[in-house]
Amino acid sequence: MEDIEHIEKEMKLINSDGRRLDGRSFDELRPIRIEAGVLRRADGSAYIEWGGNKVLAAVYGPREAHPRHLQDPARALVQCRYNMAPFSVSDRKRPGPDRRSVEISKVISEAFSSVVFKEQFPRTSVDIFIEVLQADAGTRCAGLTAASVALADAGVPMRDLVTSCASGKIDDVVCLDLNKDEDNFGDADCPMAIVPRTGDVVLLQMDGHLTYDEFQKAMGLSIDATKRIYEMQRDALRRRYSVTLEDILKEAPPAAAPVEPEPEQPPEDDFGPEGI
Amino acid sequence: MQSSGALRPIVIPGEAVGGPGLKPGPGTYSEGGRVFAAQLGIRNEHEGLVSVIPLNGRYIPQRGDAVIGEVVDQGPSHWLVDINSPYPAPLHATESPWRVEFGDTARYLKVGDVIMCHVLSVDEIKRVQLTMQEREARRLTGGMVIEISPTKVPRVIGKQGSMVSLIMDLTGCRIYVGQNGRIWLDGDDRSAAIATMAIRLIEERAQAVGLTEAVRELIEREKGRGRGPRPS
Numbered sequence: 001m002e003d004i005e006h007i008e009k010e011m012k013l014i015n016s017d018g019r020r021l022d023g024r025s026f027d028e029l030r031p032i033r034i035e036a037g038v039l040r041r042a043d044g045s046a047y048i049e050w051g052g053n054k055v056l057a058a059v060y061g062p063r064e065a066h067p068r069h070l071q072d073p074a075r076a077l078v079q080c081r082y083n084m085a086p087f088s089v090s091d092r093k094r095p096g097p098d099r100r101s102v103e104i105s106k107v108i109s110e111a112f113s114s115v116v117f118k119e120q121f122p123r124t125s126v127d128i129f130i131e132v133l134q135a136d137a138g139t140r141c142a143g144l145t146a147a148s149v150a151l152a153d154a155g156v157p158m159r160d161l162v163t164s165c166a167s168g169k170i171d172d173v174v175c176l177d178l179n180k181d182e183d184n185f186g187d188a189d190c191p192m193a194i195v196p197r198t199g200d201v202v203l204l205q206m207d208g209h210l211t212y213d214e215f216q217k218a219m220g221l222s223i224d225a226t227k228r229i230y231e232m233q234r235d236a237l238r239r240r241y242s243v244t245l246e247d248i249l250k251e252a253p254p255a256a257a258p259v260e261p262e263p264e265q266p267p268e269d270d271f272g273p274e275g276i
Numbered sequence: 277m278q279s280s281g282a283l284r285p286i287v288i289p290g291e292a293v294g295g296p297g298l299k300p301g302p303g304t305y306s307e308g309g310r311v312f313a314a315q316l317g318i319r320n321e322h323e324g325l326v327s328v329i330p331l332n333g334r335y336i337p338q339r340g341d342a343v344i345g346e347v348v349d350q351g352p353s354h355w356l357v358d359i360n361s362p363y364p365a366p367l368h369a370t371e372s373p374w375r376v377e378f379g380d381t382a383r384y385l386k387v388g389d390v391i392m393c394h395v396l397s398v399d400e401i402k403r404v405q406l407t408m409q410e411r412e413a414r415r416l417t418g419g420m421v422i423e424i425s426p427t428k429v430p431r432v433i434g435k436q437g438s439m440v441s442l443i444m445d446l447t448g449c450r451i452y453v454g455q456n457g458r459i460w461l462d463g464d465d466r467s468a469a470i471a472t473m474a475i476r477l478i479e480e481r482a483q484a485v486g487l488t489e490a491v492r493e494l495i496e497r498e499k500g501r502g503r504g505p506r507p508s
Contacts, residue, residue: 140284155333
């Protein structure tokens with residue numbers, strides 16, 4: 001947390017050219033990089049770098065739901081755990097679930113449970129783990145976007161990928177994808193997640209105040225941005241699975257030839273060959 | 277290797293895979309008369325039925341599947357078998373090939389034993405029952421079990437078992453492939469290692485064309501290795 005007391009009161013978040021602190025215009029996203037299939041033990045995984053955010057997502061399942069009493073005989077559970085690493089923010093974050101991360105876990109699992117074909121896997125659970133390694137505002141959107149790639153990577157049947165982005169208001173201007181300073185000193189932040197194919201909204205939250213018109217504008221910006229992010233998600237999945245044979249042979253460690261036992265060496269001793 | 281990867285394009289959940297007039301098959305769903313992919317995989321169209329062959333995913337038991345399971349628990353009249361699926365799979369004593377007295381299950385199968393068995397039934401809430409009444413069902417002794425992604429099993433088996441018999445012929449290993457992605461193989465250390473490599477190659481290259489040739493080449497190269505003068 002920055003020391004708010006010592007910040008100049010007239011700090012400008014948007015300069016006269018309409019550029020933001022990091023040089024973006026109001027409708028510009030931070031650079032995003034997504035990679036699928038980064039963890040070997042997970043059924044599906046993804047890593048996302050979204051501006052200063054670094055988030056890892058892992059998906060397990062469908063697997064036997066534990067504890068047993070949570071099992072639903074008609075459908076699968078979609079469970080999510082959003083967790084921030086202690087080193088992910090400038091002050092050490094006390095590890096463990098807190099009010100904020102419990103809430104984010106809940107809304108994210110609800111977002112996914114509306115796209116996963118839960119009826120195909122009764123009595124099981126699909127577990128999503130989102131680990132924030134470095135936070136810079138908009139981690140729930142980054143986490144959700146990565147988790148959606150991880151879910152597809154795990155081969156879980158779902159209606160569509162879920163794509164997420166936030167918009168907010170800074171210096172009375174509605175802007176896309178706030179970074180940490182804009183989030184801390186801005187007026188409002190409104191993360192949302194949509195199912196791009198149908199346009200269904202599966203997550204919508206707001207921190208701060210927006211008028212109806214501002215809210216409409218923020219929604220428009222986010223929906224526009226999710227189309228671009230959707231393409232990045234699809235691209236990450238395609239890259240993961242479209243490697244050619246040459247690539248694999250190049251990457252694969254030199255084929256481990258089974259070691260043949262060395263021929264027995266005659267034992268060396270001081271008494272010379274036997275029989276003498 | 278000359279069989280460089282001409283890969284079939286993959287589809288991503290939510291992608292349209294067919295218009296009206298096509299029926300949605302496994303791995304797809306229909307909405308508003310159109311068919312969309314539900315899973316990440318390869319599009320396949322056959323006689324008006326569109327399906328997506330998944331590239332990844334868990335094993336969901338189906339009636340009649342041959343599976344390789346590990347006994348994880350025993351009761352007085354049944355064993356509980358781990359078949360690498362989200363659902364526990366009991367094997368009842370009456371479905372075993374032996375005459376088991378009540379409470380005497382441990383004499384035939386112990387926890388940790390590996391068996392080759394079949395899925396007897398799966399009901400609508402996915403309760404699974406196993407059977408060992410089929411001819412090739414048995415307790416597996418010796419050899420080793422490797423695990424692959426269950427979605428790659430059809431490629432390891434090949435058309436009418438062509439791929440697995442190729443590996444068996446070339447390496448001399450005995451191999452059982454379970455639909456649940458577990459493969460049991462038995463042979464001397466060297467050929468078992470070569471067979472494992474071949475199976476790993478199939479797993480990685482499941483979508484490639486000319487896979488059989490690539491596998492044959494790999495096995496022959498590996499068999500030739502170490503025969504000649506060994507590097508000092």
